[in-house]
Amino acid sequence: MKQSMNFEHIQTKWPELHQLAAFAEDYVISDPQSALVKLRCFAEKVVGYLYKELRLPVFPNSNIYDKLTSDDFTSVVPSLITGKLHAIRKSGNQAAHEGKVDQQQAIWILKESYFVASYLFMAYAGGQQEDCPEFTIPEQTKPTDQSGAEFVKKNKQLEKQLAENEARLKKALEELEASEKAQKLAQIEASKLKQAIDSEKVSQVQSLNKKITSSFKFDEAETRARIIDMDLRAAGWNVSLDESSTDEVGKEVDLPHQPTNSGNGRADYVLWDDDGKPLAVIEAKRTRESVEKGREQAKIYADALEKEYGQRPVIFYSNGYDIRILDDAQGYNSRKLYGYYSKDSLQYLIKQRTLKKNLNQTPIDTDVAGRMYQMETISRVCERFTNKHRKSLIVQATGTGKTRVSIALAKRLLDAGWAKRVLFLCDRKELRKQAGNAFNEFTKEPLYVVGKSKKEAASSARVFIATYPGMMRIFQKYDVGYFDLIVADESHRSIYNIYGDIFKYFDALEVGLTATPVEMVSRSTCQLFGCDFKMPTANYPLEQAIEDGNLVPYKIVSFTTKFLREGISKDNLSDEQIAELEEQGIDPNELDFD
Known part of the structure; x- marks a missing residue:
């Protein structure tokens, strides 16, 4: 069994989760892409466990996003833990589909997974805070340029490592696919049972949540900022790895014309165009707060930027995982987004204000x-x-x-x-x-x-x-x-x-x-x-x-088939049909053929 520095406290009750996290920790430096896919699988299984443990209702085709945003789930799982699960989900998806990840991102998600594991340990295994290990950051090495073909040829050791990484990633993706299929099958079975929510268990967990979240330092602010940074990078923006600003993404931007004693304020993010004008402003609110609380503040920042630069920016506001856009310059109400606009798309959105005809x-x-x-x-x-x-x-x-x-x-x-x-x-x-x-x-x-x-x-x-x-x-x-x-x-x-x-x-x-x-x-x-x-x-x-004469009347012609004449029975099902039913979570033996 693989040992870990940060997840031994969940080994006894959740050995499968422990192994996923331990292996991710082992190659978080050498193979961050595979590590993130492993942790995405970890999150999938954590959410599945919570639904099963609390008997929360779930639709058969729900994916992890649907389950994380369900009212039943968010009412019993603290928002700061939900935010971390969203961060793991987004990074894992990015690693699985795009591969644009690095050591720093993988280490951050490993830490978020540690927080989720610690919450699980304290809320569902009766664990104590002092029994949770201090998070230890794996030793970092300078990232290797894995795309340099010439370097690969000259360095046989790196060539071997890349082959190992590729095999490891393939296995991790297969595990993730199997986990998602298993969750779907479990959801089909759960929907059949139509169990009531375990109200007693939910009540116990809710009473523990406040105690756990108030005493254990979960680094909510870091989670929120990191998710926003990650989403901006995914949209192609040049975002710094620290709190500094770049020529495209300004962080903690000083703004005048604010309703404060000094008359100044700071916008969390400003996205800049190549000509130095603001394309968008982003207001970040705490995860536990409604994202709508950021709307008015973001509008105040947009007013200031418009007054300063002569161009009203598009408004985004977010609590990390919930993103909304307000394009009030074109008269639209706010709406929910899956991610942020790229620079090219924002430039066109600004241009539309003058391009649009009647x-x-x-x-x-x-x-x-x-x-x-x-x-x-x-x-x-x-x-x-x-x-x-x-x-x-x-x-x-x-x-x-x-x-x-x-x-x-x-x-x-x-x-x-x-x-x-x-x-x-x-x-x-x-x-x-x-x-x-x-x-x-x-x-x-x-x-x-x-x-x-x-x-x-x-x-x-x-x-x-x-x-x-x-x-x-x-x-x-x-x-x-x-x-x-x-x-x-x-x-x-x-x-x-x-x-x-x-x-x-x-x-x-x-x-x-x-x-x-x-x-x-x-x-x-x-x-x-x-x-x-x-x-x-x-x-x-x-x-x-x-x-109106645009179509001709139809004529009904009746035909018959062997199925209509003879019906169907279990004994007549082919092996392929039985396999197809079982893949859908249906037991052929339970079907009523009469």
Whole structure:
């Protein structure tokens, strides 16, 4: 069994967590990427344990973010611990998907994992503070340039280390994938049991939380600042590793015109443009406080920067893991973000203030969508966007030209300066090909078809076309502000599963296209796109299309199948079907075939 410097106190009760942390600690210096993936797996299992121990309700398809932000979870787990779990989650995802990590980040996340382990030990194992070891920082060495091909050739020892790191990373990623699958299966089983929350256990933990968090130094301020720094780096900003400022990111920036006795104040962060003007201001609040408390303070800082530099910055405010943007210069209310805008995206957001034309007066390309109902649909969506709504739903019968409507809509937004880049999503390769051909035929915009076009074409493309699975593989390569408009074809089904993460990630105007919206109390396509229940932005149903002569009446033809004639029984299931059911967490022996 692997020994550790910082996690021996959890070895007895949680040996699996102990081993994950011990191995991460062992190569946090030599292989920070693998260490962070290990710790991401550690966090996954910690959250899973807490849900199981407290019998908290969870949806079968919930991911770690969903579980961390659940009201049931945040009501019983202290916010400063939740913040640390978010930090581990974000760093682990960054290591798994991007690989842009270093020793300093890995050591910080190891320390955050130590704090989580210590909380777990004191709150759930009856441990005492004096039994928690002092955190020991592993001895650091000067980072090696692992991308230097010439150096690798000259140094056989480094070559061997890189091979070991690659194998270790592969194993860590496999462990993480297995852990996520195990959690999903556990969630499926938990949803079947429909257990009530263990109120007695929850009450005990809540009474312990105050005592633990007040006596144990959890370094909340460091966690908050480090998360913000990490998120800014992920968006491409040059952020210092300490409290100093860079030419792009100012920290603790002195500002005049403040409502203080001295008339001065300090903004937590200011993001600077190349010309020395402020692009954005960031106000950081304590994790335990509502993120909205930072809104008014951030507006005061923005007022001061506008007065000083003649340009109003975009406003961000955050408590570390919860980020919000307020683009009040364009009249929008605040909204939640997955991350921060890159410099390029912020520059365009500022330019939009002067580039934007009147959307409702910008001509519709009637060569693309010239039928009355198509033009009415485009007009309704544009009116909704003009009124500062950011989501719309178009319901049109199959065969009435939803793709043409989306192309004409995208052209209108591009022509009016409302969009720089458009993402069109569909659920099948055949539809991707159809959409690609249609955009090529009716627009002159540079096009990038994900999974088909040459990769170098992506940097200059203004229209991206992708299947949902194809975009899932690459979407985190782009910053949250990269696209200005996302069009989701077949949105009645694709947006409810894991592909919904794409819409959570990008901060863009959204348009859903469907012929058959889902309208249930628990799941409404209309409400998902910001519309009232059963009230889409535009609706052109089958009956109306037939009445107008745009579609012909349908004819019902009945067929039969072997399944309908003979039914199905457990004995007739193939090995592949049984395996597929078991992967979904379904026991074939429990199914009622009668």
